[in-house]
Amino acid sequence: MHYLQQVLFIALTAFGTWLFTRKAGEIRRNILLGKEEEISGNSGARWRNLLLLALGQKKMFKNPLVAMMHLVIYAGFVIINIEVLEIVLDGLTGKHRLFATPLGNLYTILINAFEWLAAGVILVCIIFLVRRNLLRLKRFLSRDLDGWPRSDANYILLTEIVLMSLFLTMNAADQVLQAKGNEHYLHTGVFAISSFISPLLSGMSEQSLIVLERSCWWLHIAGIFAFLNYLPYSKHLHILLAFPNAYYARLELPGKMHNMPSVQKEVLYAMQPETAPADAVLPAHFGAKDIFELSWKNLLDAYSCTECGRCTASCPANLTGKKLSPRKIMMATRDRLEEVGKNINTNKTFIADNKSLLHDYISVEELRACTTCNACVEACPVSISPLDIITELRRSLIMEESNAPQEWNSTFSNIENNFAPWKFSPDERDKWAAEA
Amino acid sequence: MKVNTLAEMMAEGKTPDILFWVGCAGSFDQRAQKITKAFAAILDKVGYQYAILGKEEACTGDPARRAGNEFLFQMMAYQNIQVLNGYGIKKIVTTCPHCFNTLKNEYPELGGDYEVIHHTTLLQQLIDEGKIKLKEGGSFKGKKISYHDSCYLGRANNIYEAPRKVLESLDAELVEMKRCRTNGLCCGAGGAQMFKEDEPGEKRINIERTDEALATGASFIASACPFCNTMMTDGVKNREKESEVAVLDIAEMIAASME
Numbered sequence: 102m103h104y105l106q107q108v109l110f111i112a113l114t115a116f117g118t119w120l121f122t123r124k125a126g127e128i129r130r131n132i133l134l135g136k137e138e139e140i141s142g143n144s145g146a147r148w149r150n151l152l153l154l155a156l157g158q159k160k161m162f163k164n165p166l167v168a169m170m171h172l173v174i175y176a177g178f179v180i181i182n183i184e185v186l187e188i189v190l191d192g193l194t195g196k197h198r199l200f201a202t203p204l205g206n207l208y209t210i211l212i213n214a215f216e217w218l219a220a221g222v223i224l225v226c227i228i229f230l231v232r233r234n235l236l237r238l239k240r241f242l243s244r245d246l247d248g249w250p251r252s253d254a255n256y257i258l259l260t261e262i263v264l265m266s267l268f269l270t271m272n273a274a275d276q277v278l279q280a281k282g283n284e285h286y287l288h289t290g291v292f293a294i295s296s297f298i299s300p301l302l303s304g305m306s307e308q309s310l311i312v313l314e315r316s317c318w319w320l321h322i323a324g325i326f327a328f329l330n331y332l333p334y335s336k337h338l339h340i341l342l343a344f345p346n347a348y349y350a351r352l353e354l355p356g357k358m359h360n361m362p363s364v365q366k367e368v369l370y371a372m373q374p375e376t377a378p379a380d381a382v383l384p385a386h387f388g389a390k391d392i393f394e395l396s397w398k399n400l401l402d403a404y405s406c407t408e409c410g411r412c413t414a415s416c417p418a419n420l421t422g423k424k425l426s427p428r429k430i431m432m433a434t435r436d437r438l439e440e441v442g443k444n445i446n447t448n449k450t451f452i453a454d455n456k457s458l459l460h461d462y463i464s465v466e467e468l469r470a471c472t473t474c475n476a477c478v479e480a481c482p483v484s485i486s487p488l489d490i491i492t493e494l495r496r497s498l499i500m501e502e503s504n505a506p507q508e509w510n511s512t513f514s515n516i517e518n519n520f521a522p523w524k525f526s527p528d529e530r531d532k533w534a535a536e537a
Numbered sequence: 538m539k540v541n542t543l544a545e546m547m548a549e550g551k552t553p554d555i556l557f558w559v560g561c562a563g564s565f566d567q568r569a570q571k572i573t574k575a576f577a578a579i580l581d582k583v584g585y586q587y588a589i590l591g592k593e594e595a596c597t598g599d600p601a602r603r604a605g606n607e608f609l610f611q612m613m614a615y616q617n618i619q620v621l622n623g624y625g626i627k628k629i630v631t632t633c634p635h636c637f638n639t640l641k642n643e644y645p646e647l648g649g650d651y652e653v654i655h656h657t658t659l660l661q662q663l664i665d666e667g668k669i670k671l672k673e674g675g676s677f678k679g680k681k682i683s684y685h686d687s688c689y690l691g692r693a694n695n696i697y698e699a700p701r702k703v704l705e706s707l708d709a710e711l712v713e714m715k716r717c718r719t720n721g722l723c724c725g726a727g728g729a730q731m732f733k734e735d736e737p738g739e740k741r742i743n744i745e746r747t748d749e750a751l752a753t754g755a756s757f758i759a760s761a762c763p764f765c766n767t768m769m770t771d772g773v774k775n776r777e778k779e780s781e782v783a784v785l786d787i788a789e790m791i792a793a794s795m796e
Contacts, residue, residue, distance in 0.1 A: 163720075356693025357642035361607045365647060368611040388605065417723040417746075422739030470736040473603050473728030474688040479719050492603065499605030508733040509604050516609055520595035521561040522732050530559075531591040533570040534540035537577055 110192035110322075117326030124333040128404060131442045134451075135397035140349050147348045150484065155347035160482040170225045174261065177222035178340065181268070184215050188322050201287050209290035216272065216294040219265040226258045226265075233258075240410030245429045250336065250408055257337045264324050271317035273298035274310050281307055286314075339407035343483040346405040349398055350484035355475045358492060361387070388496025391457040392438050395493060402485040403434040412477035412487055418470040425470035427477035427487035433462040434490060459494050465504065468495050538581050542591035543624055553588040555580075556626050558640065560633035561596050562763035568770065569763035575792035576632050576656055582795060583668045587630075593620050597639040604729035611647075614639075618649035632656045632788060634689035634762045635727070641694070655690060657700040657761045657787055664706050664791075675794035677707040682790075683714055683755035685746065685769060686721030687762035700761045703787050707794055712753040722746050724768035731764050747772025751782065758784045 153159045158175070161168035187200050201208045233241050233254060246254070272295035278286040280299075302310065332338050363384040370377035389395045412427035413419050419426050437458045445451050456462075468491055477487045498504045505513070512522045520527050546553055557580065563573040580587045598613030621629075629651050631637045641653035663669040682704055690696045697718045704711055716722045725735075725742030735741055747769055750758045758773070760766040769784045 354642055354694055356638040356689055358602060360643070360646050361611075364607045364611050368608065368615050372612075372615055387607065415720065417725060417742045418736070418738070420722075421742050421745050423736045424738075425736070466736055469733075470738075471728050472688070472723045472725060472730050472742065474723035475692040476688070476720075476723065479692050492605070495603075495605030496607055497605070500607060505604065505606075506733050509729060512604070512729065512732040513601060513606055513609055516596045516598070516601055516613065520613075521565055522596060522600055523561070523565055525565045527592060527595075530564045530594060531540075531542065531589060533559075533564065533573055534542075534577075534589065534591070536570075537538050537540050537574045 104195070107193065107195045113323060113326060114189065114192070117329060120330050121333070124330065127442060127446070128333055128338075130445075131438050132397050132400045132404065134393055134438070134441065135395050135400040136393070138396035138398055140351075140398060143352055146352050147350075150350050150352075151344055151347045153347075154350070154482070154484055155343040158482065160480075170228060173218070173221040173225045174229075175340075177218040177265070178261075180218055181215050181222075183211070184268070185322070185325060188318070192322065197285055198287055198289065201289055206290070209292070212272070212289065213293040216269065216292050219268050220294045223262050223265045226262045230255065230258050240414045240428075243410060243413065243426070243428075245410065245413065245426050245432065246408065250432065253335050253337075254408070256331075257335065260324070260328055260331075264321060264328070267317045267321040267324065269295045269298060271295075271314055271321060274302055274314035274317065277302050277305070278307065278310050278314060281310075283307060283311070336406065336408045339405050339483055342401065342405035346401055347484045349401065351486070355478055355488075359489070361496075363387075386497070387500035388498070389490070389493035390459045390497045390501065392434065392441055394497070395434070395458075395490060399434065399486075399490050399493070400438055402487075402490075403431050403438055405483050406431040406435065406485055407483065408432060409482070411480040411482065412485075415476040415480040417472055417474060417476065423467075423470040424464065425467045427491075430463060430467070430487045430490055431485060434458060437462045459497055463494060465498065468498065469506070471495075538578060540577055541588045542593075543588040544591070544593070546588045547624070551586070554586040555628045555630050556621075556624075557587045557589050558629050558631040558633075558636055559589055559594060560631060560636040560763065562767075563632055564594070566763060566767065568767060572632055572763055572766065572786040572788055575786070576788040578792050579660070579663075579669065579788060579795065583663055590620065595620075597636050597644075599635040599639045600729040600732060602639075602643075603727070614644060614647050614649070618644060618647060621649055621651065626651055628652045628654075630654050630656055630659050632763065632786070634687045634694070635764065638689045638693050655694075655696060655699070655761070657690070657703055658696065660703045660787065660791055661699040664703060669791065670796045671706060671791070671794045672796050675707060677709040677757065677790060677794060680709050680757060681712050681753070681755040682707070682709045682757045682759050683712050683750050683753045684717075684759045684761075684787075685714070685724065685750060685765055686717060687760070687765050688721065688723050688727055690761055691721050692719060700759070700787055703791065704759055707790060709757075712755050714749045714753055716749065722749065724762075724765040726764035726768050731767075741772075743768035743772040744775055747776060751776060751778060756782060757790070758782060759787055759790065760784060761787050 158168060158172060161171055190199050191197060232238065272292050275286055276292060276296060276299045279288055332341065370381060386394045392400060408428055410428045416425060416427050441451060444454060471491045473488060475488060515522050515524050519525055543553065543556065557577065559573055562569040595616055596613055597617060598610035601613065602610035629640055631640065634655060637653060637655045640651065684700055684704055686697065701711060722745065723742060724746050750769065758769050760769060766784055766786055773779050773782050773784055
């Protein structure tokens with residue numbers, strides 16, 4: 102029996118880890134379907150972003166109350182992993198509370214801290230469930246979240262409540278068993294939260310208590326492995342990808358758009374034909390029509406998005422009823438990327454499916470509504486730039502499809518011929534000076 | 538007041554301290570021309586040796602690039618950089634945050650490297666240095682002014698304080714809108730929106746922003762961008778408040794308050 106549990110545990114750990122590693126590899130492969138983009142240098146500033154934006158959640162603190170609540174869940178998640186380490190080691194060695202004896206009093210203090218955090222996580226998850234489902238917050242009511250995304254958010258909160266409850270119930274049963282003098286259950290001192298649950302269990306027989314304690318232990322750790330493998334399919338993936346995404350966040354001023362050296366050269370060759378090499382070739386694409394033409398950072402952005410909607414809540418176009426929603430841009434990019442990934446899984450290599458991110462997932466109307474104001478970029482707590490994707494798709498619309506509203510075509514021709522977006526004679530450019 | 542073009546100045550064997558990049562709005566738009574003239578008057582008054590490019594200036598290409606037309610942007614950039622480098626320009630001031638952003642952030646990797654400053658930053662420097670002297674009890678003293686952050690000055694380039702410091706020197710009461718600084722709401726003109734009709738929606742962005750500005754009870758809406766100025770002016774007219782609330786560029790306010 103004893104060894105069977107150990108074998109089962111090793112099998113569970115191996116399977117859970119293998120499954121997650123496989124999916125993580127798939128996500129890495131998908132992200133690298135994007136265009137190469139050299140993002141390096143200034144590692145000091147990058148580590149600072151990682152610490153401040155990802156670990157410190159700096160941007161969340163624009164709303165301190167929500168930030169504090171989010172921090173409780175987050176700290177709970179990270180710190181309780183220390184307890185998971187003990188659980189894993191117990192599982193592998195067949196011991197019970199391996200750290201209790203070497204740590205002594207410190208152990209009780211640690212478990213108490215975990216219990217307080219667990220209680221905090223449960224409380225905040227309940228508040229967040231109410232906030233998402235009962236308070237009529239615009240960014241949670243949005244149609245962006247209809248269907249799976251809304252359920253996804255609730256599943257995450259419910260799972261965290263269940264995991265924390267299992268942890269507390271396990272400790273409660275443990276304490277009753279300690280009191281009953283079961284020698285397998287070492288004395289640990291009184292636990293802060295679970296000791297309030299213990300009285301409810303005191304009527305149970307020793308055998309049922311052991312079953313309860315073991316069940317909670319197993320469900321808790323199995324739940325953690327299940328949750329780990331749920332992450333790649335969920336918006337919750339941000340708990341991992343927020344870190345690389347903050348590290349690779351752009352360090353240039355947000356006003357600067359990515360240059361297109363291919364077009365720069367093309368124009369240079371047109372202006373100075375003597376500089377053109379004989380074998381100059383035009384690039385295959387201008388801007389991005391599909392995920393393959395976006396940069397890998399845009400695709401990492403898509404996987405890092407937790408669909409909180411702070412971008413959309415600050416978007417002037419969305420606020421005034423236009424179709425554009427920066428959050429939806431990110432969700433659409435991830436959906437398309439996942440679809441391409443599945444295509445590759447099935448066919449070994451990507452087989453054209455007559456679809457593209459532009460048009461099939463993101464419409465012209467959405468792209469046209471953007472004022473490039475950078476509000477979405479500023480709002481994002483995990484360093485995503487929806488604007489980058491919008492402008493790349495706009496480039497494809499204009500340069501590959503010549504798809505522009507009539508007014509823009511006039512603007513272009515005015516800039517080209519009159520050197521100003523309006524139809525004024527360039528000779529009148531300094532007319533104001535004569536009147537000054 | 539004589540406004541010299543660079544060509545004229547060079548012909549006289551003089552080199553300007555700074556090039557005033559006027560921009561398309563500042564050159565052609567009737568409302569924005571007033572901003573241009575006000576800023577030129579300030580430069581003139583403080584004795585700055587400045588020049589404009591005149592007919593040699595062309596659109597930086599900002600709206601074309603943001604709309605997606607990189608070819609046109611690159612053509613304009615090439616042309617402007619040829620002119621600027623040809624004259625050996627070192628320092629540029631501009632009254633338009635869009636020109637500012639393109640010249641400062643996007644031209645360097647195309648071969649056009651200049652020290653570029655926005656006029657609000659220059660105004661702050663001139664006030665700090667005591668070169669701009671303001672009248673005691675000017676026309677804005679004690680008045681409520683609300684500053685509208687331009688996206689291309691604020692979020693795009695992290696300039697939030699210079700325009701506010703300049704306004705503080707007017708002894709006015711600065712009142713902030715609910716969404717300001719990094720959270721500032723766009724006027725609706727950026728990304729080449731200025732040059733086309735809105736996409737279908739419930740409200741125009743400039744009306745949304747103007748409502749927010751009007752809610753502060755300010756008698757002046759201060760802008761630092763000719764496009765924001767147009768959008769906010771239209772918004773105030775739309776709400777029929779033009780007799781109570783004026784939309785003015787910071788340069789116009791300073792020009793009107795100088796000794």
